[in-house]
Amino acid sequence: MTDDIIIRIRDLKTAYGTHVVHEHLDLDIRRGEIIGVIGPSGCGKSVLLRAITGLKEFAEGSIEVFGERLETLDEAERADVEQRWGVMFQDGALFSNLTVRENVEVPMKEHTQIAPELRHQLADMKIRMAGLSADASPKFPSDLSGGMRKRAALARALSLDPELLFLDEPTAGLDPITAEKFDALIRSLQKALGLTVFLVTHDVDTLHATCDRIAVLGEKHVLAVGTIEELRAFDHPWVQEYFCGPRGRAATGH
Numbered sequence: 001m002t003d004d005i006i007i008r009i010r011d012l013k014t015a016y017g018t019h020v021v022h023e024h025l026d027l028d029i030r031r032g033e034i035i036g037v038i039g040p041s042g043c044g045k046s047v048l049l050r051a052i053t054g055l056k057e058f059a060e061g062s063i064e065v066f067g068e069r070l071e072t073l074d075e076a077e078r079a080d081v082e083q084r085w086g087v088m089f090q091d092g093a094l095f096s097n098l099t100v101r102e103n104v105e106v107p108m109k110e111h112t113q114i115a116p117e118l119r120h121q122l123a124d125m126k127i128r129m130a131g132l133s134a135d136a137s138p139k140f141p142s143d144l145s146g147g148m149r150k151r152a153a154l155a156r157a158l159s160l161d162p163e164l165l166f167l168d169e170p171t172a173g174l175d176p177i178t179a180e181k182f183d184a185l186i187r188s189l190q191k192a193l194g195l196t197v198f199l200v201t202h203d204v205d206t207l208h209a210t211c212d213r214i215a216v217l218g219e220k221h222v223l224a225v226g227t228i229e230e231l232r233a234f235d236h237p238w239v240q241e242y243f244c245g246p247r248g249r250a251a252t253g254h
């Protein structure tokens with residue numbers, strides 16, 4: 001059913017000057033799934049996330065999110081669509097001069113008229129949802145550990161109660177135990193809030209712990225989409241190395 005497709009990408013082409021990143025790329029993301037997006041470094045995972053969220057113009061093709069093509073919308077309509085998703089960027093992208101609470105309040109200030117007192121309370125609630133204690137709220141990003149900064153960035157991505165969450169390498173740079181806790185948090189938030197999650201990662205443990213399906217990017221397009229089991233059977237050298245090499249086998253228990 002078309003309604004179940006929350007993101008529909010057709011024949012996408014993106015480029016920086018003469019450097020083509022994606023060409024003839026098709027991908028459907030289903031409502032309520034966690035889809036992992038993997039592929040070799042530089043294959044265009046982050047650029048794809050940026051194209052979907054309107055941060056990178058594309059040269060050809062179409063991207064529909066919630067049935068809308070962003071480039072056809074006026075500013076107000078576009079802002080309405082943007083409110084329905086949250087993005088956690090690779091480096092967290094927190095404002096270093098704002099406290100954690102103020103960071104989480106930024107999208108609320110931008111998109112809503114919520115009164116300050118209620119906004120503070122809502123921000124603190126998101127901070128707790130992301131697994132931080134209340135005393136993190138008045139701290140500045142530089143006072144937090146890497147794992148806590150990721151949680152603060154997640155709290156900000158959840159700021160406007162999104163239906164759709166984009167996570168760019170959420171566990172990169174975390175120790176394995178912190179990463180495992182973060183994976184569990186993403187899974188439980190997805191279930192509790194009915195989120196659809198677009199998750200860029202290199203982490204095979206994260207894929208195993210969180211994802212319903214995985215899209216493999218390579219050679220400028222989507223090479224394959226499926227469950228880990230389906231991809232393990234996919235005959236492509238990079239996919240085989242990824243899932244059936246020592247790290248892939250250890251993570252999937254094969």
Ligand SMILES: Nc1ncnc2c1ncn2[C@@H]1O[C@H](COP(=O)(O)OP(=O)(O)OP(=O)(O)O)[C@@H](O)[C@H]1O
Binds near residue numbers: 041045046047
């Ligand atoms: N602002 C930019 N200007 C020029 N080229 C860019 C820009 N951003 C990305 N690229 C190029 O686009 C390609 C895809 O980059 P992208 O960051 O999407 O890769 P990735 O798959 O996310 O890589 P990684 O796994 O290493 O994070 C790379 O060749 C990169 O050099």
